[in-house]
Amino acid sequence: MQGGSRSHAFPAGMVLGYPRLGRRRELTAALTAHAQGRLSVAELRAEADAIRSAARERLVQLGLQPADSSIPESFSLVDHVVDAAVAVGAIPRRFGEAIDPGGDASTASLMLARGTENAPPLNTAAWFGSLYRHFVPEIGPTTRFMLNAQQFVRDLSESRAAGYTTRPVIVGPVTLLRLSTADAGAPVGFNPLSRLADVVPVYAELLAKLRHAGAEWVQLDEPALVGEGVSERTLAAAQSAYTALGAAAGRPHLFVATAYGSIGDALAALAPTRVEAIGVDLVSGELPSRLDNLTRARVAEKTIVAGVIDGGNVWRGDLARALEVAADVRRLTRSVAVSTSSSLIHVPHDVANEPELDARVARWLAFADQKVEQVAVVARGLALGSAAVASELRAASAALGDRTSAPGVRDAAVRERVATVTAETRTRVPYTERRDVQRTTLGLPPLPTSTIGAFPQTDEIRAARARYSSGIDSAEKYVSAMKQAIADIIAVQEHLGLDVLVHGEAERADMVTFFTENLEGFELTRNGWVQTTAGDCVRPAILWGDVSRLRPITVAWTRYAQSLTRKPLKGMLTGPATLLSLSFVRDDQPLADTAEQIALVLRDEIADLERAGLQIVQVDEPALAERLASGSSDLGSDWAVRAFVLATAGARPQTQVHAHVCTSDPGAVAAAIARLDADVTGFEAGRAGTQGIEGLRAAGRAERDVSPGVYDVRSPRIPAVTEIEERLAAALEVVGADRLWVSPDCGLSARTYAEATPALGNLVEAAQRVRARLADRAEATTR
Numbered sequence: 001m002q003g004g005s006r007s008h009a010f011p012a013g014m015v016l017g018y019p020r021l022g023r024r025r026e027l028t029a030a031l032t033a034h035a036q037g038r039l040s041v042a043e044l045r046a047e048a049d050a051i052r053s054a055a056r057e058r059l060v061q062l063g064l065q066p067a068d069s070s071i072p073e074s075f076s077l078v079d080h081v082v083d084a085a086v087a088v089g090a091i092p093r094r095f096g097e098a099i100d101p102g103g104d105a106s107t108a109s110l111m112l113a114r115g116t117e118n119a120p121p122l123n124t125a126a127w128f129g130s131l132y133r134h135f136v137p138e139i140g141p142t143t144r145f146m147l148n149a150q151q152f153v154r155d156l157s158e159s160r161a162a163g164y165t166t167r168p169v170i171v172g173p174v175t176l177l178r179l180s181t182a183d184a185g186a187p188v189g190f191n192p193l194s195r196l197a198d199v200v201p202v203y204a205e206l207l208a209k210l211r212h213a214g215a216e217w218v219q220l221d222e223p224a225l226v227g228e229g230v231s232e233r234t235l236a237a238a239q240s241a242y243t244a245l246g247a248a249a250g251r252p253h254l255f256v257a258t259a260y261g262s263i264g265d266a267l268a269a270l271a272p273t274r275v276e277a278i279g280v281d282l283v284s285g286e287l288p289s290r291l292d293n294l295t296r297a298r299v300a301e302k303t304i305v306a307g308v309i310d311g312g313n314v315w316r317g318d319l320a321r322a323l324e325v326a327a328d329v330r331r332l333t334r335s336v337a338v339s340t341s342s343s344l345i346h347v348p349h350d351v352a353n354e355p356e357l358d359a360r361v362a363r364w365l366a367f368a369d370q371k372v373e374q375v376a377v378v379a380r381g382l383a384l385g386s387a388a389v390a391s392e393l394r395a396a397s398a399a400l401g402d403r404t405s406a407p408g409v410r411d412a413a414v415r416e417r418v419a420t421v422t423a424e425t426r427t428r429v430p431y432t433e434r435r436d437v438q439r440t441t442l443g444l445p446p447l448p449t450s451t452i453g454a455f456p457q458t459d460e461i462r463a464a465r466a467r468y469s470s471g472i473d474s475a476e477k478y479v480s481a482m483k484q485a486i487a488d489i490i491a492v493q494e495h496l497g498l499d500v501l502v503h504g505e506a507e508r509a510d511m512v513t514f515f516t517e518n519l520e521g522f523e524l525t526r527n528g529w530v531q532t533t534a535g536d537c538v539r540p541a542i543l544w545g546d547v548s549r550l551r552p553i554t555v556a557w558t559r560y561a562q563s564l565t566r567k568p569l570k571g572m573l574t575g576p577a578t579l580l581s582l583s584f585v586r587d588d589q590p591l592a593d594t595a596e597q598i599a600l601v602l603r604d605e606i607a608d609l610e611r612a613g614l615q616i617v618q619v620d621e622p623a624l625a626e627r628l629a630s631g632s633s634d635l636g637s638d639w640a641v642r643a644f645v646l647a648t649a650g651a652r653p654q655t656q657v658h659a660h661v662c663t664s665d666p667g668a669v670a671a672a673i674a675r676l677d678a679d680v681t682g683f684e685a686g687r688a689g690t691q692g693i694e695g696l697r698a699a700g701r702a703e704r705d706v707s708p709g710v711y712d713v714r715s716p717r718i719p720a721v722t723e724i725e726e727r728l729a730a731a732l733e734v735v736g737a738d739r740l741w742v743s744p745d746c747g748l749s750a751r752t753y754a755e756a757t758p759a760l761g762n763l764v765e766a767a768q769r770v771r772a773r774l775a776d777r778a779e780a781t782t783r
């Protein structure tokens with residue numbers, strides 16, 4: 001059998017992928033330096049090699065073997081999906097001459113991710129419900145697939161030269177096509193998966209090249225084969241792709257890894273192919289409960305890689321249980337290997353990097369490095385029996401026991417409060433009644449102008465925050481710097497003539513950190529960075545206990561801002577789904593329960609804002625649409641909507657509640673957004689134009705206010721007055737002037753004043769022109 005012999009046994013323990021940022025975020029620094037022209041591509045690659053080499057050494061220290069293919073070659077300069085697209089030559093035509101498909105692969109990946117002068121970059125999308133965002137390849141009927149194996153061969157060879165036999169990790173053909181979108185030239189209804197037969201031979205060539213360069217095993221990641229919505233067509237595609245790749249000449253051993261859910265029918269689809277190993281997620285998923293006899297017989301011939309250590313969360317977990325789950329796989333095959341449930345890119349590098357973390361909480365955690373050790377322990381237990389790892393299992397269960405009983409994990413007062421919530425607690429007075437009171441008390445003009453919250457974060461503001469958090473400045477000094485910033489921001493808005501003002505969020509480096517710092521139940525890390533895409537990263541909070549407010553969070557800043565203006569000020573809160581999606585959530589209770597606790601905190605905050613005289617609050621839920629749309633099992637359900645409603649339903653009728661959902665396609669999730677019961681809904685109008693408004697109308701929200709963003713804050717470009725007028729005119733085709741708000745599509749924190757002030761000036765001017773035209777028309781009809 002070609003390449004199919006068992007001469008190279010599969011490693012007993014391994015991880016599906018390892019963090020790529022570097023322990024000190026070297027990748028972020030290097031990519032920034034390269035983007036600013038301070039680093040050449042060659043120098044950037046040298047930095048990348050340093051990260052890769054440190055990772056290899058660390059993995060060996062942690063218990064993996066240097067030469068048995070257990071070390072994943074999973075680094076990527078920008079993104080693993082882009083790398084696969086470049087490897088098969090899927091370069092959109094708009095990049096024209098700029099990208100030579102056979103040229104330097106790193107340069108090509110960087111260009112696709114960043115765009116060029118004339119070609120916008122590829123879009124991004126959430127990677128299987130996680131915080132990681134992959135780039136979306138564009139493929140059409142005429143995409144010419146051709147191999148560019150450079151990057152994969154280079155990395156493998158570089159490791160070989162250093163004395164390692166690593167395991168190349170590549171996004172598999174089915175997942176690559178499933179994550180791609182139809183390119184600009186494709187006919188309506190074109191499905192990239194229809195190009196499978198053309199792309200598979202290129203993969204076969206790539207595999208042969210890797211084998212030739214010394215790879216014994218190659219891992220093909222196929223998470224798209226998993227989950228509830230997986231179609232027959234996708235499963236059939238997987239079977240045909242791996243039948244072909246299994247039969248390809250000169251290939252290495254193949255390990256097809258699934259993740260992010262139960263393998264389900266994909267196991268039966270892969271069983272008849274010649275792939276030697278199949279990875280299954282046994283943390284968020286399980287093995288199929290029944291298999292037909294033929295499948296059973298075929299699976300018995302393969303290695304099953306049991307993903308029993310959670311790759312997607314930071315808890316230390318129950319090792320004895322993990323060992324049991326792995327051992328149970330033996331009923332399917334004698335050859336069982338131990339692994340993480342997914343790549344470790346979703347967790348930070350090392351708990352040891354967190355000397356300031358509460359020591360008790362730290363004991364409950366396992367970041368990437370700890371998870372590698374856990375894999376090694378379970379693999380040893382599987383090989384030698386649990387007695388061989390008894391002390392490790394005991395230590396893990398002691399930590400787990402401590403976590404269960406530690407004060408704060410269950411807070412009686414919080415639980416009682418949640419238990420008192422009734423249907424009434426979740427209901428505001430009917431919208432039409434609220435609307436009438438709000439109209440009278442707010443007295444806004446038609447097409448009111450506003451912003452989404454954040455104003456530019458100037459160097460001065462950043463410096464003031466840094467001086468305070470590092471202890472250089474006193475609290476008084478910090479407060480006065482922030483008050484100055486607020487006063488400046490109010491003055492700018494007054495000057496521009498905006499109708500509803502904001503305080504500008506100067507005190508928030510990022511909204512989630514700001515809120516969670518003020519909440520019981522969360523811990524923040526110092527170095528716990530997790531990659532979102534390329535060099536971008538976030539530091540999720542760790543939510544370990546019941547949530548309550550340590551103190552009012554936004555009230556002082558907001559009250560101060562309102563005291564400076566007679567115009568209505570909009571208070572700014574971050575919603576439950578967004579706070580949770582940027583946190584590592586507890587695994588000891590349903591997400592829905594945690595979300596309710598957060599909702600009650602926000603509810604109290606709204607009540608305090610009302611007492612401080614606020615008439616408008618906005619709850620930001622940028623994560624909501626993404627999560628709903630991605631349909632990941634725990635996040636796609638309706639807890640997010642329920643939590644939003646619980647947070648806002650206590651608001652008085654005269655308080656106008658805005659929901660900012662920050663997606664360009666609310667149409668896709670309009671039904672859920674409609675259930676938020678917000679008085680005003682803001683979203684990105686983006687390319688979707690008026691689709692969002694129509695979507696909300698279709699969802700039964702025809703009578704409510706909308707705020708479709710009139711320009712894109714992600715671009716430094718200053719929109720012309722006429723351009724904004726056109727947007728408003730288009731919106732007015734589908735919504736009455738008494739329901740339309742005028743605002744940018746998101747906050748301005750990433751913009752400079754040189755960009756933001758003229759843009760907002762044009763926005764106000766456009767609104768005024770449209771109002772004047774409407775007034776003329778009204779006069780003309782009454783005459």
Ligand SMILES: [Zn+2]
Pocket residue numbers: 452622660661662745746747
């Ligand atoms: Zn936004």
